[in-house]
Amino acid sequence: MRIQYDDKTDLLYFRLDESKQDIINKRVTDNVVLDIGKDNRIVGIEILEASKHVSLESLLPVKYGILKTTG
Numbered sequence: 001m002r003i004q005y006d007d008k009t010d011l012l013y014f015r016l017d018e019s020k021q022d023i024i025n026k027r028v029t030d031n032v033v034l035d036i037g038k039d040n041r042i043v044g045i046e047i048l049e050a051s052k053h054v055s056l057e058s059l060l061p062v063k064y065g066i067l068k069t070t071g
Contacts, residue, residue, distance in 0.1 A: 005056060012050035012059075017043040 002015040021037045023044070028034055031053055035044030047053060 003059065003062065005050065005059075010049050010051050012047040012054060012056070014045040015043070016045070017041065019043075 002013075002018065004013045004015070005011070006013075017037060019037075021043065023035045023037055025046075026034045026036055031048045033046040033048070034042050035046065037043035050056065
C-alpha cells in the first residue's frame with residue numbers, strides 16, 4: 001500500500017493495489033472517490049480536502065495489525 005498527500009491540492013491518496021490496470025472512478029461522497037479496478041475491486045481511495053476530514057499528523061508512521069478470527 002502506498003499513501004500520498006499533496007499539500008497544494010489537499011488531496012490524500014491510498015493506493016491499495018499497485019498492479020497496472022484500467023481504473024473507473026466512483027464518487028461515494030463529495031470528498032471521497034474510489035478507484036475501482038479489475039473484478040470490481042477497490043484499488044485506490046482519494047480524499048479531497050483531506051486536512052478537513054483526516055488527522056494528517058496521525059497518519060505517519062502507519063501502524064497496522066492483522067486480526068485473526070477463530071473458527
